[in-house]
Amino acid sequence: MRILTLPLLLTSVCGLAHDMVPGTAQQQAILFTHATVHTASNGVLENTNVLVENGRIAAMGEQIQAANARVIDATGKHLYPGLIALDTQVGMVEIEMVRPTVDTQDVGLNNAELKASSVFNPDSEIIPTLRKNGITHAQIVPRGELLAGQSALVNLDSWTVEDALVDSPAALHLYWPELGNLPVKDEERSKALTAHGEALAQIDTLFSEASAFVQRKAAEPSLTHRRFEAMAPLFRGDTTLFLHANTAGAIGEVLTFVKKYQLKAVLVGGYEAWHHGDAIKAAGIAVVYPSVFSLPRYRDDNIDEAFSIPARLADAGIDFAIGYSGDWDARNLPYAAGYAAAHGLGKEAALKAVTLNAARILGVSDMGAIEVGYRANLVLSGGDILDPLSSRIEQVFIDGREITLKTRADQLYQKYLKR
Incomplete structure (x- = not known):
């Protein structure tokens, strides 16, 4: 029924x-540096840079650089596919x-x-x-x-x-x-x-x-x-x-x-x-x-x-x-x-x-992994994303655009702190 x-x-x-x-479409290239990259397709890559352009993963490697890119230092952090x-x-x-x-x-x-x-x-x-x-x-x-x-x-x-x-x-x-x-x-x-x-x-x-x-x-x-x-x-x-x-x-x-x-x-x-x-x-x-x-x-x-x-x-x-x-x-x-x-x-x-x-x-065919050419659906975490005790998700990107992580619970928490 x-x-x-x-x-x-x-x-x-x-x-x-x-x-x-909602987040706005990606306008500027983003470069994640020194990340532990969990590719989901090719194992885990240590100390790796990931370049995102036009909503997709443009390049990966230890020496990747990009002029005028927004740099996100991911040292000690984990980068996952969404x-x-x-x-x-x-x-x-x-x-x-x-x-x-x-x-x-x-x-x-x-x-x-x-x-x-x-x-x-x-x-x-x-x-x-x-x-x-x-x-x-x-x-x-x-x-x-x-x-x-x-x-x-x-x-x-x-x-x-x-x-x-x-x-x-x-x-x-x-x-x-x-x-x-x-x-x-x-x-x-x-x-x-x-x-x-x-x-x-x-x-x-x-x-x-x-x-x-x-x-x-x-x-x-x-x-x-x-x-x-x-x-x-x-x-x-x-x-x-x-x-x-x-x-x-x-x-x-x-x-x-x-x-x-x-x-x-x-x-x-x-x-x-x-x-x-x-x-x-x-x-x-x-x-x-x-x-x-x-x-x-x-x-x-x-x-x-x-x-x-x-x-x-x-x-x-x-x-x-x-x-x-x-x-x-x-x-x-x-x-x-x-x-x-x-x-x-x-x-x-x-x-x-x-x-x-x-x-x-x-x-x-172009989602679910961190690979060149794939959609830039990415999650940056301070810990293991599969572990509720250590997962500390800091940033999330969908098609290269950063999205807010605020929830109604966060808003209410901030509201009643001021009571």
Whole structure:
């Protein structure tokens, strides 16, 4: 069920807009000197200079110089790529318990034409709290029963939705029905299995009808069907289908479904994806794991099971990224990656999972790493960005422009100091 219609949402959020002014486009070259550069693509480079021009990384090396550049002395500091938060509802939710500020889903089983960007609020008070933790971009994702709609990649410092959108391939989101624990009683067990079978048949019917429509439309261009037309790029391989599933059984069903319709797919959830490691790799499917801070799903799981899954995905050779399902709490993304690093993944792989891997899964080839030619999405920190105790983020840049790190909490703190 959609929480609220768009016009009412826009009316309500006007009173919840932050007053942080977005940064202006880069006018002057910036030279970071003597930094410890965490490239996410080529390891860690010590005592390295990084030159940023026109919003992109222009040069890197120990002897890089630039006339008339703004010099930032990064001696003893760490330079990271901006973090990318996957599977969030940032800007779609302001206060979870206030219905007029929540717009994450709509009614119906097929909402392929709906776009999360149409309800994104770039003035959300939540956004500055993510930036303060080094998150420069977010994938905003609709929720729903089955085919929920289209996600978008946005930068977290903009005047408008149009300014926020980052050019990236379209992505549709399908929430797979999961069977869960079956009842003990035979009659109830039978009902649960029947209901699950009907849900799977519903998905198959939806996609077979959409596929048939696409074939008919090729012969009869005048045919129209808003939702099936939104699904058409799936069958051409132009759009990625993000399938949300966690259990081994559901993931097995997803793999069969993807093979049947020859879809370009990403698995979101993947709590038990490592059980299907070979099949997932063979299908060319990447995994977005957004549940590092979740509780164990099963009674006999280890207490730190959720923390260890990224390492298991890596050991299985599966391409993956770490996401963070939620809105305000998505600011904890770097710390989720830190927990994964401490539970077998390692720091470099954990950083890559929230930067370069995330960008690649979204189909963006010039983000997520500190490399020449890449967008200058950078975070300068006095400590380890993945460690809440030592992370001291000092400056953040999006496309080479410095953005403010102030939040509403900072403003209130300063206000009441003067009381």
